[in-house]
Amino acid sequence: MVSLITTTYIYRSDIKALFQYKAALSYYGSTGQEVKNIQYKLSNWGYYDGAIDGEYGYKTYTAVRSFQYKNGLTVDGVAGPETLSALGLSTGATKAASTSPSTGNRNLDLLAHLIHGEARGEPYIGQVAVAAVVLNRTADSRFPSTIAGVIYQPGAFDAVSDGQIDLEPTSQSIKAAQDALNGWDPSEGAVYYFNPVTATSKWIWSREIIKQIGKHIFAR
Structure with missing residues (x-):
């Protein structure tokens, strides 16, 4: 229910x-180097305890949400431009990671x-x-x-x-x-x-x- x-x-x-727009971001189901970068940053800061495997699964999703909450960002589990910027990552160099x-x-x-x-x-x-x-x-x-x-x-x-x-x-x-x-x-x-x-x-x-x-x- x-x-x-x-x-x-x-x-x-x-x-x-909306889906077409979100395809340019990293979110649940995305793969690639950008996801690895996200996982690496979140792991270093204590938000993520999974493998650095480039797979945007549930652990990565919940870690992103925790990071967003702690940093006053929109809590949606999506690694969009604001979240990537807050993580210190490029917001436009690795779109292929999200469009596999x-x-x-x-x-x-x-x-x-x-x-x-x-x-x-x-x-x-x-x-x-x-x-x-x-x-x-x-x-x-x-x-x-x-x-x-x-x-x-x-x-x-x-x-x-x-x-x-x-x-x-x-x-x-x-x-x-x-x-x-x-x-x-x-x-x-x-x-x-x-x-x-x-x-x-x-x-x-x-x-x-x-x-x-x-x-x-x-x-x-």
């Missing part, structure tokens, strides 16, 4: 533009893992809608601006909290993630979903309900 955090509806074209062909695949993979953890057994359209909620959040300033940032925001998704995100996604989950990334939003702009049978918060019922798909109610 998704946590109770507020956002607004945006058009999918805006999300695609695998970056899009990693976003797809992460979404598929979330779908499988949160919505396996739900109708296919409902699985796409769950992924769409994640994408709808990425473009609102009240949420992290990347797929990884939204998914790994503390307390945001039960599948992350209970470890089900680590389960291997099915081919259907992967296809649902791809359909959402391609612009299909069956949730019609939803930024929450919840199971009315198990939901314990009265606040969630105050949200504008859009529709129900399978066991999930989608709302904005």
Whole structure:
């Protein structure tokens, strides 16, 4: 179940533009020398205790967030120009590190893992809608601006909290993630979903309900 955090509806074209912009930065799923440089700096300053391997995984992501918080930067887990500058790194010399062909695949993979953890057994359209909620959040300033940032925001998704995100996604989950990334939003702009049978918060019922798909109610 998704946590109770507020956002607004945006058009999918805006999300695609955001992805194109973020492709010039280092964030969850990026690889290369710039990521190694980030890890090295964060390790030297006590924020990061993982391998200096050039893989922008969860440890790197959380270390970047900690660094941003301590230094008064926007806490989104993305190593953008301000964060790179604060780390003492170039902000334009190593864009290739963030634009490897695998970056899009990693976003797809992460979404598929979330779908499988949160919505396996739900109708296919409902699985796409769950992924769409994640994408709808990425473009609102009240949420992290990347797929990884939204998914790994503390307390945001039960599948992350209970470890089900680590389960291997099915081919259907992967296809649902791809359909959402391609612009299909069956949730019609939803930024929450919840199971009315198990939901314990009265606040969630105050949200504008859009529709129900399978066991999930989608709302904005």
